[in-house]
Amino acid sequence: MIVVNDRVTLDEAELEFEFIRSSGPGGQNVNKVSTAVRLRFDATNSPSLPEDVRRRLITQAGRRVGGDGFLSILAQAERTQESNRRDAVERLVEMIAKACERPKPRRPSRPTLGSQKRRLASKKKHSESKSRRKDPGAHEE
Template sequence: MIQVTNSIALDEGELQESFIRASGPGGQNVNKVETAVQLRFDVRNSPSLPDYVKEKLERLAGSRLTNDGVLIITAQRFRSQERNREDAVERLVELVRQATERPKPRRPTRPTLASKKRRLEAKGRRSDIKKGRSGKPGFD
């Protein structure tokens, strides 16, 4: 079990790993060894996640989510398979943690009396500036 939060834990059986050849550094190894990890997690059919987390996770995943609701995370930052595997799992856990955070509800506020006065004074000053541009001769 991979602990995400106090109430949410992912079963390791829900994760599917496949290994592919990584691009980037690695010398001769990069052409021979499959060090990059492609982690697949079926978001829509996961029994570990509540519905609100699934919905938000699908929105957060963006292009990493397939049409079937499978989240694909590719990790190839490191030269070893094991470190890339750990990196992919960490990124998945972080994404699920972000999906569990609920937004703080907005409390409507009213403008203060002072801010209303400042706004009206600024409008008056601007109005006077524009009146001065009208070109009509005034009696000074």
Template sequence: MILVTDTIALDESEIEETFIRGSGPGGQNVNKVATAVQLRFDARRSRSLPDPVAIRLMKIAGSRLTNDGIIVITAQRFRTQERNREDALQRLVEMIRQATEVPKPRRKTKPTLASKQRRLESKSKRSDIKKGRGAKPSFE
């Protein structure tokens, strides 16, 4: 079990890791050894995550989310497989922690009278500047 928060723990069987050749540092070794890690986590079908957290997690994942609801994280920052595994897992845990925070609902507000006046003043100043750019009258 991977502890994410006090209430959420991920089952290790829900995380799938595949090793691929990385493109980062490593010299000639990079062509021979599969040190990069591709971590896959099915956020849509995970039993460890409550539904609201899973929905927020899928929004946070953005382009890392596939059409099937699987989050794919590729880690190739380090030269060793083990450090890349830790990096990918840490990034997933951080995304889940971010998804556990409930966003504060937005309250509608109206602009103040002073801000309306400032906006209109700046518009009229800009208008005057543009009027001054016109062709100058000729006195012939």
């Protein structure tokens, strides 16, 4: 079991690991050793995730969630399979922990009394300057 927080724990059987060749330089081992790890996690059907966390996780993951509903994480920074595997799991746990945080609701702010008065004064000044431009004799016909 992987503990994310007091609310969410993941069963390790839900994680699929695929070991692939890492890109970039590798010397003599470049074509022999598959050290990169692709972690796949079924975010849409996981019984471990509450519904609200699932929605936020899929939204936050963006393109990392494919059409099949699997979240994919590629880890290839380290030189060994085990350390890349650990890195991928840590990144998944971080993503789920971030998705567990409820967003703070936005409270609409009100304009201050001073800003309202300044706005109205500005409008009045603008209106007066426009009215002074009018032809005074245009109204008498």
